[in-house]
Amino acid sequence: xxxxxxxxxxxxxxxxxxxxxxxxxxxxxxxxxxxxxxxxxxxxxxxxxxxxxxxxxxxxxxxxxxxxxxxxxxxxxxxxxxxxxxxxxxxxxxxxxxxxxxxxxxxxxxxxxxxxxxxxxxxxxxxxxxxxxxxxxxxxxxxx
Amino acid sequence: xxxxxxxxxxxxxxxxxxxxxxxxxxxxxxxxxxxxxxxxxxxxxxxxxxxxxxxxxxxxxxxxxxxxxxxxxxxxxxxxxxxxxxxxxxxxxxxxxxxxxxxxxxxxxxxxxxxxxxxxxxxxxxxxxxxxxxxxxxxxxxxxxxxxxxxxxxxxxxxxxxxxxxxxxxxxxxxxxxxxxxxxxxxxxxxxxxxxxxxxxxxxxxxxxxxxxxxxxxxxxxxxxxxxxxxxxxxxxxxxxxxxxxxxxxxxxxxxxxxxxxxxxxxxxxxxxxxxxxxxxxxxxxxxxxxxxxxxxxxxxxxxxxxxxxxxxxxxxxxxxxxxxxxxxxxxxxxxxxxxxxxxxxxxxxxxxxxxxxxxxxxxxxxxxxxxxxxxxxxxxxxxxxxxxxxxxxxxxxxxxxxxxxxx
Numbered sequence: 001x002x003x004x005x006x007x008x009x010x011x012x013x014x015x016x017x018x019x020x021x022x023x024x025x026x027x028x029x030x031x032x033x034x035x036x037x038x039x040x041x042x043x044x045x046x047x048x049x050x051x052x053x054x055x056x057x058x059x060x061x062x063x064x065x066x067x068x069x070x071x072x073x074x075x076x077x078x079x080x081x082x083x084x085x086x087x088x089x090x091x092x093x094x095x096x097x098x099x100x101x102x103x104x105x106x107x108x109x110x111x112x113x114x115x116x117x118x119x120x121x122x123x124x125x126x127x128x129x130x131x132x133x134x135x136x137x138x139x140x141x142x143x144x
Numbered sequence: 145x146x147x148x149x150x151x152x153x154x155x156x157x158x159x160x161x162x163x164x165x166x167x168x169x170x171x172x173x174x175x176x177x178x179x180x181x182x183x184x185x186x187x188x189x190x191x192x193x194x195x196x197x198x199x200x201x202x203x204x205x206x207x208x209x210x211x212x213x214x215x216x217x218x219x220x221x222x223x224x225x226x227x228x229x230x231x232x233x234x235x236x237x238x239x240x241x242x243x244x245x246x247x248x249x250x251x252x253x254x255x256x257x258x259x260x261x262x263x264x265x266x267x268x269x270x271x272x273x274x275x276x277x278x279x280x281x282x283x284x285x286x287x288x289x290x291x292x293x294x295x296x297x298x299x300x301x302x303x304x305x306x307x308x309x310x311x312x313x314x315x316x317x318x319x320x321x322x323x324x325x326x327x328x329x330x331x332x333x334x335x336x337x338x339x340x341x342x343x344x345x346x347x348x349x350x351x352x353x354x355x356x357x358x359x360x361x362x363x364x365x366x367x368x369x370x371x372x373x374x375x376x377x378x379x380x381x382x383x384x385x386x387x388x389x390x391x392x393x394x395x396x397x398x399x400x401x402x403x404x405x406x407x408x409x410x411x412x413x414x415x416x417x418x419x420x421x422x423x424x425x426x427x428x429x430x431x432x433x434x435x436x437x438x439x440x441x442x443x444x445x446x447x448x449x450x451x452x453x454x455x456x457x458x459x460x461x462x463x464x465x466x467x468x469x470x471x472x473x474x475x476x477x478x479x480x481x482x483x484x485x486x487x488x489x490x491x492x493x494x495x496x497x498x499x500x501x502x503x504x505x506x507x508x509x510x511x512x513x514x515x516x517x518x519x520x521x522x523x524x525x526x527x528x529x530x531x532x533x534x535x536x537x538x539x540x541x542x543x544x545x546x547x548x549x550x551x552x
Contacts, residue, residue: 006496009492042512125492
């Protein structure tokens with residue numbers, strides 16, 4: 001029995017983020033806090049964002065969920081930190097397109113580890129896991 | 145009973161999923177439908193399709209006969225006293241909501257109590273939350289033992305003169321726990337409380353005799369017992385249903401309509417506003433015939449044997465935790481987690497091997513919190529499952545464990 005198709009989903013870098021999440025925790029002070037969950041499966045994330053002068057200065061997350069949702073959250077915080085809000089939102093859009101299996105042109109934006117999640121597009125039931133953190137980020141910066 | 149020959153009557157099982165023969169272990173979510181049910185629904189639409197209880201033409205009469213014939217089958221299946229006690233609904237959820245809207249709102253007052261259990265499906269929690277909010281009554285929960293069975297000492301203590309409604313599941317959709325319904329009904333009736341049983345997981349697997357159980361309401365769905373989706377049953381004792389107001393108003397359920405007031409049809413039709421779920425009811429009738437041909441006692445024995453086997457085999461997997469009571473206290477449901485692997489990941493890995501299980505909170509968030517789990521995986525079995533399916537599951541779980549053990 002081959003696990004080929006599973007390997008396309010569970011790439012090493014995803015597992016690394018799952019096991020060693022970056023930016024896990026909370027931000028002190030008056031950070032923006034967004035709680036979001038996926039009611040169909042119970043995944044939940046709490047995202048802390050520090051947005052100043054149109055820039056995401058810091059981002060941390062906490063939560064519970066599967067390897068896809070938690071690794072995606074870890075990658076997202078890594079990706080948006082230091083980015084301008086409009087760039088963070090553009091990345092989120094790129095990410096959604098990637099999940100829909102569309103060809104994407106990231107232009108000047110470095111996707112980095114995020115590209116490892118490309119395989120999720122082939123697992124429709126798991127797309128919502130991957131997009132949870134990005135949706136939380138979108139809601140967070142819109143609060144500002 | 146020969147599950148292999150039964151399987152042949154379920155064409156859907158004869159397919160490959162992700163390059164592997166389908167192993168379907170998600171019957172608690174919904175069961176598959178045998179040919180007899182597919183053909184009954186098809187034949188109705190091909191030959192008899194017409195609205196019921198109206199008009200005098202031949203097709204209308206045939207449709208009405210089939211629809212009401214299905215009601216008789218349900219009545220006999222659960223041993224209700226008469227067809228007046230058998231109301232067709234959209235499913236268990238609608239059936240429970242009908243009681244929570246009509247009976248509960250008319251009978252609850254501040255100081256009254258509704259008692260449910262922590263193992264309820266959301267559909268047997270939220271209607272009561274809403275009913276007590278609307279009436280000022282209080283919602284309470286019975287306690288569970290550590291193995292996920294009801295603490296009967298607490299049940300005895302909790303039911304008192306202030307208790308007006310006890311609502312609980314016959315079989316837990318997560319733990320598989322079979323609750324001692326009859327005993328609880330006796331305790332509740334001593335205090336003049338009515339008992340509603342959520343039979344969504346009970347009716348497909350256990351022989352149900354509502355007169356013997358003596359419950360006041362019993363609600364279940366067709367689609368979990370080989371019938372179509374969109375059809376369910378509200379059984380209620382006639383004297384209670386007689387005094388209850390309908391919750392949906394419109395065609396079909398009326399007697400006389402005047403300009404400013406109307407009167408209702410007699411039971412059971414006063415609760416069936418609008419064109420009913422005719423094909424669904426006919427399909428459910430065919431499903432009941434199918435189950436009766438096998439025999440509910442046979443089904444129960446088959447479920448028990450398979451559950452024993454599944455629990456024995458799954459326990460062989462190191463690092464796999466099974467939730468809920470011993471095999472002899474549960475129906476054909478095994479909920480579990482592999483240590484260190486999220487159940488979604490487990491379910492995706494199994495799916496890649498053609499094995500369908502459920503992962504998530506199973507519409508039972510309070511129970512998940514009680515279990516101290518955010519989510520679990522669940523394998524649930526039915527008439528068409530075999531020990532071979534369990535062997536496939538166990539080998540799939542072993543491979544899943546290895547896969548995630550290696551990538552971590």
